[in-house]
Amino acid sequence: MGKITSHITNDPSVAAKAAAFIELLKPRLSFLVAFSSGFGYILASSGQLNWGNLLLLSLGGMLVSGASVSINQIIEVEYDALMNRTKNRPLPTGRITEKEAIIFSFLVAVLGLYILYLSTNPLTVALSFVSLLLYSFVYTPMKRVGPIAVFIGAIPGALPPLLGWVAATGVISFEAMIIFGIQFIWQFPHFWAIAWVGDEDYKKAGFKLLPNNGRKDLNTAINIMIYTLFLLPLGLLPTYFGVTGLNSAVIVTVCGCAFLAQTFSLMRDNTDKSALKIMFGSFLYLPIVQIAYMLDKI
Incomplete structure (x- = not known):
């Protein structure tokens, strides 16, 4: 056997x-x-x-x-x-x-x-x-x-x-909606950066994920920037409502500013290289922010 x-x-x-x-x-x-x-x-x-x-x-x-x-x-x-x-x-x-x-x-x-x-x-x-x-x-x-x-x-x-x-x-609760909202807004620059980098591949399958009629241009880059900008005030709400403390607020603000700075490069040159940086930046932003919140809570 x-x-x-x-x-x-x-x-x-x-x-x-x-x-x-x-x-x-x-x-x-x-x-x-x-x-x-x-x-x-x-x-x-x-x-x-x-x-x-x-x-x-x-x-x-x-x-x-x-x-x-x-x-x-x-x-x-x-x-x-x-x-x-x-x-x-x-x-x-x-x-x-x-x-x-x-x-x-x-x-x-x-x-x-x-x-x-x-x-x-x-x-x-x-x-x-x-x-x-x-x-x-x-x-x-x-x-x-x-x-x-x-x-x-x-x-x-x-x-x-x-x-x-x-x-x-x-x-x-409203606290639950806050952490939902942060991850909800984060997904727009995350998905759009992925869609920008993989645009040629996605078009083969007929996928239409980019805003602004699917164009890789300044208007799409501005959309990505605006949603990334929203993360700055949203990231401070857990501290404002006492869910977490001041330490995580500082970390989240620094991460948000670094993430936002990457979108300016895309607005300037509209290149896949800049979109790729935003994509990797989005992969880093969310876990770092969530770990900061958890450590502040513990």
């Missing part, structure tokens, strides 16, 4: 299939969702931190997020095959069949929601389910309609910290 088990475990086809299923979940993105959920939970806990519930919340959030992006890839498989950045994903390459992906996504979603049901409260589960539906079945098809998709996608994208807060408190 031991030899049979060992043989199955070492079978390269089994290992490759397992790796493909994990890849389908986009673990790095799902981890960021879990991190943001944990951030909201810690911020709301006020010293009454339940580590078991925090771990289960993070796991459940990762699974629901993984199911959402898996469904996204099922719906967009023919478009993913057209783009350089996505053509090597498990579905376009045939490493996973569409039927396998559907069953897998369903099971992962059910497991994630069940874990949240056991460890949080009905409101958290309901909001998580709404997030999955919005991302998979509204945002995904709207990407080929127009830049309104970015607004729609920013809603489920901003829900993780709010979900963490609701998991800890059971209510959607």
Whole structure:
């Protein structure tokens, strides 16, 4: 029996299939969702931190997020095959069949929601389910309609910290809406910078994510700058309302100014290089800000 088990475990086809299923979940993105959920939970806990519930919340959030992006890839498989950045994903390459992906996504979603049901409260589960539906079945098809998709996608994208807060408190308070609002506004420069850099690839699939009729010009750069500018006052609201302290306010302001400064380069030269800097800046901004808030709270 031991030899049979060992043989199955070492079978390269089994290992490759397992790796493909994990890849389908986009673990790095799902981890960021879990991190943001944990951030909201810690911020709301006020010293009454339940580590078991925090771990289960993070796991459940990762699974629901993984199911959402898996469904996204099922719906967009023919478009993913057209783009350089996505053509090597498990579905376009045939490493996973569409039927396998559907069953897998369903099971992962059910497991994630069940874990949240056991460890949080009905409101958290309901909001998580709404997030999955919005991302998979509204945002995904709207990407080929127009830049309104970015607004729609920013809603489920901003829900993780709010979900963490609701998991800890059971209510959607104005503090929860503040941390939701910060992540909501952050997504516009984040998504638009990605769309600017990948514009040629996105056009192959018919995705329309950039504002200003999809043009990579000064007006689009100004849009990116304005939303980044909004992060400065928004970032101070947790301190103003006593959710966090002065130390995080200083860090958030410095990060916001550095992030904003990157948008001026894009307004000046309208180049992919400047957009790429904004994209990487957005990847740094959110976790640094959230860690600053958590450390200030703890």
